[in-house]
Amino acid sequence: MTHHHPPDSIGGPSLDEPQSALAALESSQVAGIPSGRADLDTHLEAARDHLQLQMLLIEVASSNESADYDLIVRAYHFALVAHKGQTRKSGEPFLQHSVEVSRILAQLRLDSTTVAAGLLHDVLEDTSITLAGISTEFGDKIAALVDGVTKIERFQFESREARQAETYRKMLLSMVEDIRVILVKFADRLHNMRTLDALGADQQQRIAHETMEVYAPLAHRLGVARIRWELEDRSLKFLEAESYAEIRDKVAMRREEREALIDEFRRPLAEELQRNDINAEITGRPKNFYSIFNKMHSRKKPFEEIYDLAAVRIIVGTVRECYHTLGLVHTLFRPHPDRFKDYIATPKTNMYQSLHTTVIGPRGMPVEVQIRTWEMHHTAEIGIAAHWRYKGGSDDRDELNQQMAWLRQILDWQRDSTDPVEFMENLKIELFQDEIFVFTPKGDLHQLPKTASPIDFAFAIHTDVGLHCLTAKVNGQIVPLSAALDSGDSVQIITSPHQRPSQSWLELVKTAKARQAIRRWLKEESFSQSVRLGQEILEREIKRYRHRLGPEALTELATELELADIEHLYAGIGSGELSVSRIINRLMPDQPKRRVRPLFRDRRGIRIQGMHDMMIQFGKCCTPIPGDSIIGLITRGRGISVHRTDCHNIADVAQDPERMTPVAWDLEEELAFTVQLRVCGNDRKFFLSDVTRVISDSKANIAGCKTRTIAHLAEDRFWVDVHNTRQLQGLIKKLHGVKGVTEVQRVDESMGDPDDESPQIDPSV
Helix, strand or coil: CCCCCCCCCCCCCCCCCCHHHHHHHHCCCCCCCCCCCCCHHHHHHHHHHHHHHHHHHHHHHHHCCCCCHHHHHHHHHHHHHHCCCCECCCCCEHHHHHHHHHHHHHHCCCCHHHHHHHHHCCHHHHCCCCHHHHHHHHCHHHHHHHHHHHHHCCCCCCCHHHHHHHHHHHHHHHHHHCCHHHHHHHHHHHHHHHCHHHCCHHHHHHHHHHHHHHHHHHHHHCCCHHHHHHHHHHHHHHHCHHHHHHHHHHHHHCHHHHHHHHHHHHHHHHHHHHHCCCCCEEEECCCCHHHHHHHHHHHCCCHHHCCCCCEEEEEECCHHHHHHHHHHHHHHCEECCCCCEECCCCCCCCCCCCEEEEEECHHHCEEEEEEEEHHHHHHHHHCHHHHHHHCCCCCCCHHHHHHCHHHHHHHHHHHHCCCHHHHHHHHHHHHCCCEEEEECCCCCEEEEECCCCHHHHHHHHCHHHHHCEEEEEECCEEECCCCCCCCCCEEEEEECCCCCCCHHHHHCCCCHHHHHHHHHHHHHHHHHHHHHHHHHHHHHHHHHCCCCCCHHHHHHHHHHCCCCCHHHHHHHHHHCCCCHHHHHHHHCCCCCCCCCCCEEEECCCEEEECCCCCCEEECCCCCCCECECEEEEECCCCCEEEEECCCHHHHHCCCCHHHEECEEECCCCCCCEEEEEEEEEECCCCHHHHHHHHHHHCCCEEEEEEEEEECCEEEEEEEEEECCHHHHHHHHHHHHCCCCEEEEEEECHHHCCCCCCCCCCCCCC
16 A cells, blocks of 8 residues: 655654754854853853754754755844844743744745745834845845745724725735735734733724734635634634633533543544545644634524634645545545535635545544545645745746735725725725636636625626626526626626616626726716717707817817816816806806706706706606606716605605705607506516506516515516606506406615615616
8 A cells, every 4th residue: 555645744743853943043143152251141041042943943844855044144143233122022032033934934835035035924014124235144035035024014004994004905916026025914913912911901803803804804805823823822822811711611511521522523434445445644634713613603693603613624645646535535424515625626715625524423523524635635725835845936826816806906906996995895895705617608617705796607607798787697597687606607798789787787796807997888888978969968068158178279278277188178167177257267258157047957857947968867766757747866976866755765755955955847759758667467478478468558668577476475576667747647558457367566766675676777767
């Protein structure tokens, strides 16, 4: 039987001190206690420094056979001198923090350059050392790493959101340059969390919040599970002290029971693996306290009712043995049918690979099982750090760049948005997501967040596909765009060149990519509409003065107003942010002022008293149509929104009467307006056909339809284009005459949808 030896384990038993490390120590300035010094404190300090360096070199030797010990010793001495006399709030010498950071990096099996950067990571911020000095002494690579870590913490911000957004942005920028920057920062934050007891309560809360919201999710996204788990648990200790203490104590109390259960599970499996000539390591896998805390809250159950605390990890030599072992586990123990995931065939985006299954173990208790190879195990533990190690620190980072492509995408989103809250919203969507795997009809695999919609899938294929997504076929069946996708679904997107995104799509999408693309399109579309309307308004006013103005005059005025170009001038007029009267006075200052026309007729049939240059839009909440009693609501930056006087949104702003303005219908031609009708009745053959025929005969266009039947009762919703309330009332009267109809009602958006699944139709005009 072939024995598969695991690589050196991280943080495992200490190795004998290697000769190369001893040689480095012997040549160092702190190899012994300086002679001639009588002061005991000096002797103790020198001995401590010697031991500290010795322990670091042993840690490095245990994980890196080709370590550059001379570089690490030089970096240690440099930091020792730079931090001389400095102490932390805990009273410990500052250098001890730098050494602990480097030990964590060594445990991640990182190269000597990164370990040296860990020793030096604070010298720019807390000493008189300059970046040029580090570059001269250690070279540009180490200087760049130290500078990258320092920049992350250098700025202060007015709000927590702004601080978080800028911290994330700087980390992402540094990671694009060199992924090792964030690994040094992870190690720095981890040791700070280990010593957080030394700080005051307010600082503990602030740092723990930032760790939970910024560092732990990013460590998860990069697959550095070992650091992520400890960051989460140590943050929980300060954020939820009582819950943390309860979970810690109860886990300790159940330890013997849990270990006995795992042993009962392990014994028969080990025998079966041996019979099949599979050499494997079977160990209990401890759940971190934060994951238990999450389960208690998500399931709303006390600790005693969280039964799936028993977890087993099986590590084998090859991928083939992973699947063979899975079969043996399922032969010995009954599997839970809905709890199997194959992350070997479809790895997670953070490079994680394993087989996951849950089986009914001894005593009828559920046991979670992970099966993986040794290489998968190291990647699961240290994520992107393992990838860097396997690349040997090479400058050739094509494969690494492919794994980290999402970083550049996130930075693109950040450039598109100056709002830190929006940026953090997109980022958290990207970081805090469970994944599903869906397929194109050709079998191409796409990873999406759980409950993602067909719109998310469309944007995952291509932005143009998403922007023109009309509907989707899931497993051969037409589904609404609001449908939630499941793992294994085959999805086909149906597009139309006439389809465009609507504001309602933002409520359906789960991916940051889709959300950002939709917002960008809506923003550009709104700008285009403002440009068209502003140009129309300005040209009409200029004609009243019987003047002609060339583009030179408009360009000059745009420059005077500090606008980018003529288009932005038009957009300001169209959105109501710039007064057309002011623009006319600037363009033609010598002309006698004319009184502005008291009425403005919008081309969509609205007359507004006292205003002549405002954008008009209709409230989607109440969908007013000619004949409805209406009122205008002055919006911020979007002109006037027209609502029915009984609209709930008007009631909400009734305490702010200055935002109200009288409006009236003033149609020169018949226009179509969309309303929603709810038709209920006794379900029968041809019921839907009879209803749609009546609507069609009334010369009303059906823009959308949705039906459902509950206990032989039909409830149909129609989005119907009508010209005015007279036509609508006539249609409602005719619908009441259809056999079996019990109720016909005009529906507002505020009344909601009984099954909470509105169709994807933008009823705006």
